[in-house]
Amino acid sequence: MILNVYLKKKYILILFLILSSLILPISINNNVDIKLFRRVRYFLYALPQRNERKICDSLQSRIKNILSNLNGLWSITILNSSGQVIADINGSVPRIPASNLKLLSTAYALDKLGPGYKLDTTLFVRNDGVYELYGNGDPDFNVKSINDIINYSISNQESQGRQSNLKFILYEEPQSIWWPSNWLSEDKLESYGAPITRLAITSNSFNKAIINPVRELSSFLIQSSNTNGYNSSVTSVEPHYFSRRRSKVIKKFSSAPLYALLSLANSESHNFTSEVLLRKASNSWSNNIAVKHLISWLKKNKIPIEGFSISDGSGLSPKNRLTTFGITRLLYRMNIHRFSEVYKSSFSVLGIRGTLSNSYKNADLVGRFIGKSGTLTGVKSLSGIVKFKDDQRYISILSNNAISPDQHILNILKESSKFNQCS
Numbered sequence: 001m002i003l004n005v006y007l008k009k010k011y012i013l014i015l016f017l018i019l020s021s022l023i024l025p026i027s028i029n030n031n032v033d034i035k036l037f038r039r040v041r042y043f044l045y046a047l048p049q050r051n052e053r054k055i056c057d058s059l060q061s062r063i064k065n066i067l068s069n070l071n072g073l074w075s076i077t078i079l080n081s082s083g084q085v086i087a088d089i090n091g092s093v094p095r096i097p098a099s100n101l102k103l104l105s106t107a108y109a110l111d112k113l114g115p116g117y118k119l120d121t122t123l124f125v126r127n128d129g130v131y132e133l134y135g136n137g138d139p140d141f142n143v144k145s146i147n148d149i150i151n152y153s154i155s156n157q158e159s160q161g162r163q164s165n166l167k168f169i170l171y172e173e174p175q176s177i178w179w180p181s182n183w184l185s186e187d188k189l190e191s192y193g194a195p196i197t198r199l200a201i202t203s204n205s206f207n208k209a210i211i212n213p214v215r216e217l218s219s220f221l222i223q224s225s226n227t228n229g230y231n232s233s234v235t236s237v238e239p240h241y242f243s244r245r246r247s248k249v250i251k252k253f254s255s256a257p258l259y260a261l262l263s264l265a266n267s268e269s270h271n272f273t274s275e276v277l278l279r280k281a282s283n284s285w286s287n288n289i290a291v292k293h294l295i296s297w298l299k300k301n302k303i304p305i306e307g308f309s310i311s312d313g314s315g316l317s318p319k320n321r322l323t324t325f326g327i328t329r330l331l332y333r334m335n336i337h338r339f340s341e342v343y344k345s346s347f348s349v350l351g352i353r354g355t356l357s358n359s360y361k362n363a364d365l366v367g368r369f370i371g372k373s374g375t376l377t378g379v380k381s382l383s384g385i386v387k388f389k390d391d392q393r394y395i396s397i398l399s400n401n402a403i404s405p406d407q408h409i410l411n412i413l414k415e416s417s418k419f420n421q422c423s
Helices: 002-023 034-046 057-067 098-113 143-159 213-227 258-266 271-282 287-300 324-335 340-345 405-416
Strands: 074-079 085-089 120-126 131-134 166-171 232-237 247-254 369-376 379-387 392-400
Touching: 057 074, 057 085, 057 405, 074 324, 074 405, 085 324, 098 258, 098 271, 098 287, 098 324, 098 340, 098 369, 098 379, 120 143, 131 143, 143 166, 143 213, 143 247, 166 213, 213 232, 258 271, 258 340, 271 287, 324 340, 324 379, 324 392, 379 405, 392 405
Parallel strands: 131 166, 166 232
Antiparallel strands: 074 085, 074 392, 120 131, 120 247, 369 379, 379 392
16 A cells, blocks of 8 residues: 555656756756755655665675674664665664764754744843843853843843843743753763753853852942942743833843854754753753654654654763664655755764764765764764765764774774665
């Protein structure tokens, strides 16, 4: 039944292409009707996936030799450019992915929000002269931003002839949802485990996590007010109390566009940014609700999620589980997404940029592998794309409690980069 549907769609696509070639001049080299080409590519993307296996015996054998008798600690899947599985070791066995999970949350955010989306932090003033601050998790919101807020507030005060003290209301989520519930207590104290809030000074981190960001922000606002000769008071309430009807915008502070935020999340592996993007894409600051939306999106896009257990958007939770087969299918899908180039440009580049700039050093691999690394205690992961001159492969490697994982990963990468081993 599924095969028949697939064939019918395939014939429809062929007919569509023939008619299009007669009616419209499809010429990618001449930059004519690129939008039509993208629609065709997205049509292909929507076809049912056959998940064919075309195991390359020589590649499979070499990878097994690299792992020796430690196969049970590893999951590895490699797809060719057509999406066929050419090597697979425990590809359907769920393992802790560490930061490789960011590949999912950033793909979801890019698809839902688009590459130009920005996170706004907005300063309002109410009719009664009270100033309101409503944020969306800009990772670069900082002390300078606070000083700017005070300056704009004072300018508004003076233009209205008000000489009274400044009063601020901060709209912030309840403390009970600042962290995903499965994050370890010790991680919450570190910069990479800082709380995920709407109004975050330098991503709620100064070397260590800012455990109470509302109190910290209030302190900065009061201090900046005093420096400018004003006293101020600050209160905090939950966002659902905000009413746009009684307030007007004084100033809007915008983050870098989403394509830059994706690079921060993937190339630099910034946990705070990936968590915020998951929440904004799902339109909910509740981690549990956001994760459910992510899983629904994966299903809708026909990503095989058997064995998946997702607890956050960054991969910091030790409760996360993914499969290498699922990750490679996501990479393959995103390669034909309408924002494919934006997505791939957010990856680390081995030997050149991001977390892979000094990892897995090998002259033959420099610049040829783009992807995402991941590390937790006992966990090493690497997923991405190995490039050839006119071709590429999709690879995902997850190791849990393996010995010398970095050397093994490097050796596997070397083997996967040999194009003469079954294309």
